[in-house]
Amino acid sequence: MGRKTVDGYANYTAGILAKKTLIHIVCIFLAILSIAPFYLMVVNATSSSLQIRMGLNYFFGSSLAANYKVLMDQSFFNFYDGFISSFIIAASATFLSCYFSTLAAYSIIVYDYKLRKAAYAFILGVMMIPSMVSSAGFVDMVYKWNMYDTYWPLIIPAIAAPAVVFFMKQYMEGALPLEIVEASRIDGCSEFGTFNRIALPIMKPAIATQAIFGFITNWNQLFMPSMILSSMEKKTMPMLVEILKSNRYKTEYGTVYLGLTITIIPMFVVYIFLSRYIIAGVALGSLKE
Amino acid sequence: MAGAGSNKTIKRGRGKVNYSRYGYFFILPFFLVYFTFTFYPLMTTIYYSMTDYTRTLTQVATNEPTEINFVGTFNFKALFQGSTWYQEATGFNFKDNVQSDPNLTNTEKTAFYRNMNLGKETFEAFGNTMIMWLLNFIPQILLSLLLAAWFTDTRAKVRGQGFYKFMLYLPNIITAASISMLFLSIFGYPQGPINIALHKSFAANAQAELATLVPGTEEYQQLLMQINNETSGTVIFFDKTWWARGIISFINFWMWYGNTMIVLIAGILGISPSLYEAAQIDGANASQTFRRITLPLLRPILLYTLVTSLIGGMQMYDIPKIIAGSASSLLLARPKIVTVVVLISDLLGASKNYAIASAISVMLFVFTAMFSLILFYIMRDKDAAKLKKEEKAYKKALGKGM
Known part of the structure; x- marks a missing residue:
């Protein structure tokens, strides 16, 4: 110019x-x-x-x-059962992963104990391990522990989600002043009560973001459900697609x-209502490092 | 760039000693579940990869324990020696070699034969996965970068970004299994929409040609027959390796470029605007600003995108699985789109060959880790590393001087 x-x-x-x-x-x-x-x-x-x-x-x-x-x-294509199955798995897994990840993050942020740094380093370290790598041992364990064709092996592991803990920890660092925790202690609230009544509400925005993504990821899962579920009425929505083939x-x-x-409608509806949060969440997730 | 205001430091350890046990209580569920459901299976997977552990369907059904023998690196050796490239490179004939080896027991020989084809399949699966990942990632990162540069262009100020982001991100949310089936139908043979269109265009051309021919001749009859045959002009897309790979890569590309674009936009918006202002004052044009400011400062985000895409891509499952079908259709010779995890799922599901499935899992783990490290090394900030080194040398020299 x-x-x-x-x-x-x-x-x-x-x-x-x-x-x-x-x-x-x-x-x-x-x-x-x-x-x-x-x-x-x-x-x-x-x-x-x-x-x-x-x-x-x-x-x-x-x-x-x-x-x-x-x-x-x-x-054969019982989408009602498929919807219920997918919903049970996705909702329970999401709830557990959000609650316990926030709890773990809270432990790292609020308390000072000997193994705190080691625990956090461990969580960071295992975050990058591809989840498929342990599938052989996992499927074998599911058979041996009589959990085959039940929802448990698809729900319980959600309690330990390293990436979610990491996200929660990053968010909590900026959002939860320790003074509040101390004030709550002085007022006589128990430690667990402080977490439930003070920390959880403060963490709502982060939990909402993780809940949306957790639900979508769990809903769309194909690999583990098709390894573990076999009876017709337990098949999840993505598994029904194979029947169409x-x-x-x-x-x-x-x-x-x-x-x-029919298999696509649920996620479409989720996206239409929550697209703003989803797109904001993608941007936020990338900046977490 | 950490989450909201991470620069705010928090004093720790103000809690008295007796509070620390709550710290352990609260993190306990995570570790309990992690060790039971992820770490323990990971260890058993590594262990099984060094055993001959397979189960029959009856053993699985009755939950009868199976004898497990430790075989060391036998599985890996079998997989490597069974691979096409190994046999081609060394001229090693697997079958004869095993047959004449006096050190092998008969059981071991049988195991070797069983794993021989798997070696070929495993390396093919790694190749397929890698090719399909590259085919989707390269165009994906290029388009995402271009779109991100456009959307953050302060001079052009593109309107309607919210709408475009909404539309471009949409395929990422939809169940991958359903999307694969949808593409399978669209490219279906012979009655998918694409093939119908191909046949119609063939028929139209043939009709034009037909008009130039004399009715009744053999040529004329043949062409007429072709026009009436609905398969003429069509392509069996999923029987052709490169078509099948191309379509799977396209689905991946189409599902993920919107996601990558949003990540890159966030990264570019995180770059200090004063740098862009300074560049503008200095008379830099859009492409110079992009190459000299945006790209270098975007490196951490690019590395993040690259590594997460690699880890995800190496575990590609849903799309090739739906398109390739299950192991029972193996007889029909699937095109070369079987990925590593599809192969693992076949071994776990149909043949219950835990030993080989584990060995392939371990190989996948090692491969992904090595590849990620190489990426970290290539993408590392060379200037910063150099600066750090010099600083260290300087400090050392100072120390000696004193």
Whole structure:
């Protein structure tokens, strides 16, 4: 921007305008790319197999009821049970991981004991271990301890979530003044009571963020549930997808799309209501180091 | 950049000695569960990798204990020697060698044969995983960087960022299993939308060509037959290795670039605005600012993205699993999209071969750890390291002078 002539300025603004236009074109294209497969899915879920075979459909058809009937006739795709299973696992695991991780973080922040630093170093150290690495020993243990085909091995381990402890600790450092803890002690509150009544409410924003992500991650899990759950009524929502792939629905295209739509709806709803917190949480999570 | 206001120091240890036991109480659940459900299985996994531990389905069903023999590094040796590259590189013939080895018992020979194909499969799985991770990560980081630079451009001031972030992040939330099945249907053969479109365009071209031919000739009849055949012009996408890999990588890319973009935007917004102002005053243009200020200062965040993506990518499971199918369809020869964890899940689920599944897990662990360390080394702040070294030397010299 050497010369400040009117011409130069016009060039400059024109350049910015061109760049802006390019950015919007690319972003709109990407936005369409994000939604197009889902749109296609919903359209096909309402179309008959014949319509799908004839070619691309752009608008909703009228075969939703017929597709639903085929889906339910087979009784293999029991999405109601799938929803309940997924919900039980995801909600319990999320609750446990949030509560006990906050408790562990509280222990590290508030108390001074010999092994405090070692405990924290350990939590940091194990955070990076890929979770799949211990799966062979874990599955074997599940069989040996008679926990196969129960929800317990999918819920209990959530109590020990190193990454969540780390996040809670980082947040608590800035949010929980130790004076409050001391004041609570003077007022005669027990240590456990102080945690429940003083620390937990202060930690609400961090807990909310972790709860959203914990719930989504647990809900979408496929590996461990398919290793551990076998009975039909315990299958989780993502496990039902494999049923859609089976030969039963080979020529029922509309039905497969409808089944997929049903498995996707819960997370869609979660996202529509909580997207602001989710996107803020992603940004926050990256800055935690 | 730690969480909210971590620069605020907190005095510790004001609690009297008798409070410290609460510290232990409160952290106890974490350690109890961690050691029972993660650390203990991790140790047994490492132990099983050095045994011949496999179970039959009846043993599993009746919970009957299985005899476990310690075999040392036997499994790893078998996996390495069974790999294609090892046999090609050394000209080592696995079968003959094992057959003629007098030191091996018959049981060991059987075990060797059993693991022989697994060696080939294991290294193939590592290769597939790596290729599919790279195919998705490279375009992902490039697009995310570009979008992050655009969204934080103070001159262009892009509007509607909230909407774009909402849309671009959307696929990340949706169940990966469902998304894989959706893409499997979209690219389905012969009646997925893509193949129908391919057939239609083939048919349209063929119709045009048909008009130039004389009706009744053999050529004409053949073309007519092709037009009526719904499979002509179509591609069996998931039977072709590179198509299948490409589609899986695309799904991963499509699910994750929005996430990476948001992380990078947060990182760029964390860079002090005064640096950008100074650059602007000095007459730097957008690309210079990006290369000289944004990229160097973004290094920690880039490293974080790279390492978390690597750890996640090496454990890729849902998408290839849904697309490749279960082990029972192994007979149909899956395309080369079986990842390490898909292979582990087959060994744990169908064949109950805990020994080899554990050995592969240990290899996955070592591989991921080594790769991460290499990344840390490459991405380390060279200037800062140099400065630290000089400072140390300076202090040392000072010490000697005194």
